[in-house]
Amino acid sequence: MKLLLDQGLPRSTVQHLREHGMIVDHVAEIGLDRAPDEDIIAFARSRGQLIVTLDADFHALLVVNAPA
Template sequence: MKLLLDQGLPLSAATLLRDAGIDTIHVGEIGMSEAEDADIIQRARDEGRIVATLDADFHTLLALDVAATPSVIRIRIERLRSQALTDLLLTVVAECEEDLEQGSAITVEPSRIRIRRLPFVPDV
């Protein structure tokens, strides 16, 4: 499992996740702090990474492109510190591993985790 943390998430969480055995990079470590969301998605796709973000735009871009990859974890919990974010992502990765590997848009809220498989198919 390989993660790419978006700009709104603590940079130090990348180190904590690596220490926990998850191959993780933060956009700030690779010169993408100000990159467009589409460029971050492409980087994740190219490297087989899962994007972790606070930004709803990633799910929207996946829907508009009818994309099957990359998986995106959208966190809807505000002001998480590095250790709390690390613990949360470790839990999500463990609980949703198969869905993440097959391509999913996951939304993490304080009381639940929602999983939608990619690509998003419009209701007919």
């Protein structure tokens, strides 16, 4: 499972998950910490990553941006 952690989650979480064998990135590590949510969704999709976020509006964006 490949994860992309959103800005609201601590960067320290990445190391903990990696130590347990997870493939994980944080948006701040890859220069997306100030990117719009739509860009983060597109990036995660292109890499086959699941987004872990605390943002309450992400679910609505996923519905609007769902692939046809």
